[in-house]
Amino acid sequence: MKHQIRFTVNGDEYVVAVDPRRTLNEVLRDDLNLTGTKLGCGTGDCGACTVIVEDRTVSSCLTLAVSVNGKAVRTVEGLAPSGEELHPIQEAFVKTGAIQCGFCTSGMEMAAAHLLSRNPSPGEEEIRAGLSGHLCRCTGYNQIVEAVSVAAEAMRNSKTEEVKG
Amino acid sequence: MKRFSIIGKDVPRTDAATKARGSAIYTDDMKLPGMLHGRLLRSPFAHALIKHIDTSKAASLPGVKCVITAEDTPKIKYGNWRLFPETQDEYALAVEKVRFIGDEVAAVCAIDKDTAEEALDLIEVEYEDLPAVFDVASSMQPGAPVIHDYCPTNISVNRKIKYGDVEKGFADSDYVREDVFTVHGVSHAYLEPCSALAQVDLDGRITLWTSTQVPYIVQCLLASTLGMRENDIRVIKPYVGGGFGGKMELRAWEFCAALMAKMTGRPVKFTLSREEEFLAGRRRHPMTIHSKVGFRKDGTLTAKDLKIRLDGGAYNAMGPTATFLCGNFGAMLYRYPNYRFHGEHVYTNKPPASAMRGFGAPQSLYATEIQMNIAAEALGIDPVDLRIKNAQVSGDEIPDVAVISSCGFVESIKAVAEMSEWKEKRKNLKPGHGIGIGCYSFISGGVFNWFNTQYPFSAAEVRVFSDGTAHLLSMASDIGQGSDTVLKQILAEELGLRMEDIRITVADTSMTPQADLGAWGSRVTLMAGNAVIDAARKIKEQIFGSVSARFNLNVIHELECKDGRVQSKVKSDYGLSFGEAVAMAQKANRGEPIVARGSYTPRDKGLVTPAFGFGAQVAEVEVDRETGLVEVKHMWTAHDCGTVINPRSVEGQLAGSIQMGLGYALSEQFVMDGGKTLNTNFADYKMPMATDMPPSDVVHIDTYEPEGPMGAKEAGEGLASPTAPAISDAVYHAVGYRCMDLPITPEKILEDLEKMSETGDKQA
Incomplete structure (x- = not known):
């Protein structure tokens, strides 16, 4: 028996009929073709599938699609303002070398977006703690930590400019 | 020491922005019309004879399009050490017996993942459990269970190196130390689980997109195990989420995707679960x-x-x-x-x-x-x-x-x-x-050429254009380590161009030059890099002539490519923009494009x-x-x-x-x-x-x-x-x-x- 759910992803509204067992990860990737969200383990351990639902980060591989009915989902595809520009977090990931194979990247960026929305000036330990639910096998995390710190600064500066402007 | 303009600089990686956006396409992100989903049935026994397999119930489940066992395959063994065929000990699907828990026994493909999974449970396999060995000491005991018939000792490779006189060396020593160390197995744990997608072209060629470090090796071994010609197989490496050595062979799911695409006439994709990766992975x-x-x-x-x-x-x-x-x-x-x-x-x-x-x-x-x-x-x-x-x-x-x-x-x-x-x-x-x-x-x-490649170890093709740009083609595999960026940097440095002047096409066995042995053993920078330099130097030979003729330079003038120009090394005003030099050379060639192929094979090393x-x-x-x-x-x-x-x-x-x-x-x-x-x-x-x-x-x-x-x-x-x-x-x-x-x-x-x-x- 399929359930009809209505939710938004990055501001776009979708109405999808889903089997109750289907995960948000499957619906995003298979039904909506939003493949920026990855599937690394399926058990909520690696963080590669992280998306933001309302104001919480969730493992989309463990989140049933029916549970996001009526809610707002944000994925990596919703970060960049356009095809020409990157989000400051993405900019920082590119600049600092935080991306190698790239498979953990979208989850890391979503974790960073969530962290910075709550704490615009996180210290190194807070950043590491904020990323601790995310595995990376390539970078040793250091450049990712640096990227979040660089992004935080850029976002603070642009806020200041906005206020001034 | 040489001074460089791009080498040694913190150039952002070529692939970083697309990965940052989430728009980089990995194999499991791909979907083709009519695509079927494959799953593998794995052995629950460490060592057992396969007495009988009944796939009929699975095959009759609605939505299942194909079920295969070894009986449906040509039963040709494969292995990376092609130079010594006796070392090639693996079948894509187990023939007669299984040798570890997780050994691939059968494969199904169906219209969706759930149906494929359900079909696995309907395959009936009758095993006869055999005694098994789980450590080296037991495996080497006389009378230990033999794992491969061709190898009654269970010791498949013996390697000896010797120089000098060890006994004399110890006799001349003041201190001799003898120890036994044991070191354990660990997982590559790359974040991207393995995935492969196969499609048959109209004329029967198989295209395989796969998460691999070695597209050329996969092409060759897939061809030989399917009884096809290498040119009948096209392997493309999309973005790969890490490998670390764990994706450098032909694997059962690549073979099954290709064979089942052929049998069903529809694209077939296999993606492993993390559990499979840990249970049966290298x-x-x-x-x-x-x-x-x-x-x-x-x-x-x-x-x-x-x-x-x-x-x-x-x-x-x-x-x-x-x-x-x-x-x-x-x-x-x-x-x-x-x-x-x-x-x-x-x-x-x-x-x-x-x-x-x-x-x-x-x-x-x-x-x-x-x-x-x-x-x-x-x-x-x-x-x-x-x-x-x-x-x-x-x-x-x-x-x-x-x-x-x-x-x-x-x-x-x-x-x-x-x-x-x-x-x-x-x-x-x-x-x-x-x-x-x-x-x-x-x-x-x-x-050491264990794969017995008939091609150079690495190759590169460079095409240059009158708009001042270059196109680099290479079969080298960027699996996250950043080799595409490094190869572009090397070409940009050699041709005096900027990173943004270079386009790159990589790791497609039908489009990029034969061949490249893959991303392993830290070989890509040195070998593919040398191939790029070889090709770039041949390009320079072709375009230097046009500058020399244009300025009527004495033959002893050395020319260089620098800052987007092709010029005399001593008098830089004797020179043209890179694009102008290419245009002249092309004119002199009566329209033929300026293209060069370079290669590298270690010799006398x-x-x-x-x-x-x-x-x-x-x-x-x-x-x-x-x-x-x-x-x-x-x-x-x-x-x-x-x-x-x-x-x-x-x-x-x-x-x-x-x-x-x-x-x-x-x-x-x-x-x-x-x-x-x-x-x-x-x-x-x-x-x-x-x-x-x-x-x-x-x-x-x-x-x-x-x-x-x-x-x-x-x-x-x-x-x-x-x-x-x-x-x-x-x-x-x-x-x-x-x-x-x-x-x-x-x-x-x-x-x-x-x-x-x-x-x-x-x-x-």
Whole structure:
């Protein structure tokens, strides 16, 4: 028996009929073709599938699609303002070398977006703690930590400019 | 030293923005019209005869389009060591018997994943359980169960290296030390689970998109196992989410996707679950290492006798190479005037081990480095001084193996000792704190042609255009290490162009030049890089003529490509923009485009590698005597990778190596019950997280490798080796526990501390 759910992803509204067992990860990737969200383990351990639902980060591989009915989902595809520009977090990931194979990247960026929305000036330990639910096998995390710190600064500066402007 | 304009600069990676956006397409992100979903049925037995398989119920489940067993395949064996066909021991789907838990027995494809999964349960297999062996010692016993009929001893590879007179060396020694080390298996744990998607073109060609490090090897072996011609197979490597050696062979799902696409006429995709990756995936070789070394009183090495048994699991995979390399690495770092190695690759009924970052070095060098520290203590010499005394230097020859062309090893040891304040800390640390050292050497690609390729080891094609741009085509595989960026940097430097002037097409066996052996053994920068330079120089030959003619230059003028221009080296106003020079050359060619093919094959470079990287690492740890927990407080690294082409990328790889080395030393291991892997998820397989990483300092030692492109050589893979011995030595320094069997766990430390307190043999 399929359930009809209505939710938004990055501001776009979708109405999808889903089997109750289907995960948000499957619906995003298979039904909506939003493949920026990855599937690394399926058990909520690696963080590669992280998306933001309302104001919480969730493992989309463990989140049933029916549970996001009526809610707002944000994925990596919703970060960049356009095809020409990157989000400051993405900019920082590119600049600092935080991306190698790239498979953990979208989850890391979503974790960073969530962290910075709550704490615009996180210290190194807070950043590491904020990323601790995310595995990376390539970078040793250091450049990712640096990227979040660089992004935080850029976002603070642009806020200041906005206020001034 | 040469001055560069793009080499050595922090150029952002070519693929970073698309990966940052989430728009980079990995294999499992792909979907084709009519695509079917495949699943593999795996053996629940470690060793069993397949008496009967009934697929009829599965095949009749609505939505199932195809079910196959070995009976539906040509039953042709494969393996990477094509030069020695007897080593090719694997079938895509098991024929007559299974040899490990997870061995692939059958495959289904269906209209969706759930139906495919359901169909697996409907396949009925009748097994006859056979006695199995799970460790090397049992497998080598006379009368042990034979795993492969062709190999009654279960020892599939024997490798011997010998030079000098080992017995005489030991007789001349003042101190001889003999130890047995055991090192364990760990997972590559790349974040992207393996995936493959196959489609049949209208004329019968198979296109396979697959998460691989070796598109060319997959093309060749897929062709031979399907009984097709190589040109009937096109392999494309999309973005790959890491490999570390775990994706460098033809795999069952690639074969099944291709065959089932052919049988059904529809695209077929297989994507493994993380559980399958851990349960049946390749892993680093566990080894038993028997090492005997001799020294004179003054610390001079006299001889080494090394015997290594590799636990290969059920198939050879890349085990033969690991068997060769652990013996070669045993002779590296220090000057052993007399050396003997005997390596044996032994079958067991466990998931096959294969290549993994370091390729035999992390195991072999663990023994080397721990023994150096044991010997240093016994001889009363500082471990740093003992290393410097015996260290290999440029020009050293390892008989029959290689000559070391560039070597910054001594400089690395000195630099790391200085950075870490070794001398003071080794004497004056707080109780429970310790500092230790580990070193490495690694290859820059292999020389020995085990795959028996009929093509150059690496190739490149360069096309240049009158708009001032270039197009680079290469079969080299960027699997996340950043080789596409590095190859672009090399071409941009050679042609005097900017990064944005270069387009790149890679890793498509039908479009990119034959051939490239793949991304493994730290070969891509050196080999594909040299091929790019070769092609670029041929381009220059073609366009220099037009500038020379245009300005009526004396034939002795040297020309150069610089800052987007082609010009006389001494009078830069005698020159044209790169695009104008190309346009003139093309006109002179009556419209024929300016294209060149370059290649690289190591020749007259011994049997191992054209160039070696070196380095040293120091770890500082704190050990909690109550809990046995080890906290790594700091890591210092000094390494010699020749010219650093992209500093950010190299630093990123080094930090990644430390993460993997930390896991290897302290937390990662497969928990096995006989042949069954019990920890098949990331909650139970303990990989270091962001909060586990110690602060770290790095220096690059400045050397120039004459055989490397722009002086570059291996970076980042060799560093898989020193972290575990450095941490291990630091733990010993802290609490007196000497780890002879990795990993270092709290249980082992506490047990040892208890023993020490019983015997009163206590370290401060």
